[in-house]
Amino acid sequence: MITANARAVFSPEGPFQPTTIERRELQPHDVLIEIKYAGICHSDIHTARGEWGPVQYPLVPGHEIAGIVRQVGSAVTKYAVGDRVGVGCMVDSCGECENCRKGEEQYCLNGHTGTYAAIDRYGQYTQGGYSTHIVVTEDFVVRIPDSIELDVAAPLLCAGITTYSPLRHWGAAPGKKVAVVGFGGLGHMAVKIAHAMGAEVTVLSQTLKKKEDGLRLGADHYYATSDPQTFEKLAGTFDLIVNTVSAQIDINAYLSLLALDGTLVNVGAPAEPLPVQVFSLIPHRRSFAGSMIGGIRETQEMLDFCAEHSITPEIEVISANQIDEAWERVLASDVRYRFVIDISTMGKE
Numbered sequence: 540m541i542t543a544n545a546r547a548v549f550s551p552e553g554p555f556q557p558t559t560i561e562r563r564e565l566q567p568h569d570v571l572i573e574i575k576y577a578g579i580c581h582s583d584i585h586t587a588r589g590e591w592g593p594v595q596y597p598l599v600p601g602h603e604i605a606g607i608v609r610q611v612g613s614a615v616t617k618y619a620v621g622d623r624v625g626v627g628c629m630v631d632s633c634g635e636c637e638n639c640r641k642g643e644e645q646y647c648l649n650g651h652t653g654t655y656a657a658i659d660r661y662g663q664y665t666q667g668g669y670s671t672h673i674v675v676t677e678d679f680v681v682r683i684p685d686s687i688e689l690d691v692a693a694p695l696l697c698a699g700i701t702t703y704s705p706l707r708h709w710g711a712a713p714g715k716k717v718a719v720v721g722f723g724g725l726g727h728m729a730v731k732i733a734h735a736m737g738a739e740v741t742v743l744s745q746t747l748k749k750k751e752d753g754l755r756l757g758a759d760h761y762y763a764t765s766d767p768q769t770f771e772k773l774a775g776t777f778d779l780i781v782n783t784v785s786a787q788i789d790i791n792a793y794l795s796l797l798a799l800d801g802t803l804v805n806v807g808a809p810a811e812p813l814p815v816q817v818f819s820l821i822p823h824r825r826s827f828a829g830s831m832i833g834g835i836r837e838t839q840e841m842l843d844f845c846a847e848h849s850i851t852p853e854i855e856v857i858s859a860n861q862i863d864e865a866w867e868r869v870l871a872s873d874v875r876y877r878f879v880i881d882i883s884t885m886g887k888e
């Protein structure tokens with residue numbers, strides 16, 4: 540076993556405490572990664588607090604992982620010691636089902652293995668990236684291009700791929716009008732990526748508080764959804780709307796903003812059902828869709844795309860002692876735009 544230092548919560552209420560966790564001995568296809576940075580995702584909070592179902596404690600969250608390969612198993616061919624690599628929201632899948640064979644491991648028919656709070660194929664409870672080391676099978680590791688620093692690489696592994704995948708799938712490109720609902724961790728990545736894909740990008744945010752940032756980061760337009768005139772003005776406009784907000788919104792009002800054959804795709808998931816009026820869809824052949832992260836091949840494609848277009852998230856680096864405080868700020872939407880933990884600050888204490 541390999542002992543890693545980590546920060547864990549021991550109950551839904553927290554707080555984080557220093558601890559150690561055991562990582563498995565390297566299997567033939569495993570790599571040992573020394574984690575340098577881990578991003579803080581809203582899902583970490585939902586999961587650790589048991590809001591998405593019961594979890595085991597202690598729990599080490601974190602699925603935006605960037606680090607360096609320190610050891611490789613005997614049969615590893617894709618990575619070598621010293622490589623700069625990342626791990627996102629999943630660490631394994633069956634590899635045999637129809638969806639896995641298509642490279643859509645996130646939709647594995649037998650269920651992919653989450654990076655934390657899941658049972659892996661060895662029967663162990665998975666623990667995430669708020670830790671100094673992780674062992675992952677090479678097929679679920681991606682390469683971080685040299686031009687992307689590790690701190691800004693981390694959030695690409697969840698926020699980046701979560702927004703890249705639907706933008707690709709629904710064809711964000713020159714001549715397409717894309718709206719992004721919500722301008723936080725996911726939303727600001729969606730804006731940067733959609734802009735780099737050549738689409739005309741509009742942010743739909745509750746207020747105009749972050750308008751200057753939005754326009755600077757690649758949006759062509761920025762509207763406040765608290766202003767009812769926004770919905771009148773933009774009715775029937777968009778080919779694609781990416782909804783990054785996981786709270787309740789008036790979904791029918793947003794569907795009315797879609798053009799003919801337009802799609803509204805949800806990447807955040809509110810706890811309560813959204814009451815869709817079918818009559819919001821029928822008159823303009825509109826679609827209401829969902830999308831979850833992306834496959835491993837597409838995650839690598841996203842990293843290479845971000846390197847090529849010099850896209851990186853806006854981050855605030857924190858120390859391991861500031862995670863509780865950072866979580867409170869995430870819940871208060873007080874972050875521009877992603878917290879990243881500097882894992883080198885995670886001493887044993």
Ligand SMILES: [Zn+2]
Pocket residue numbers: 580581582583602628697698
């Ligand atoms: Zn996430």
Ligand SMILES: [Zn+2]
Pocket residue numbers: 632633634635636637638639640646647648649650
């Ligand atoms: Zn599968």
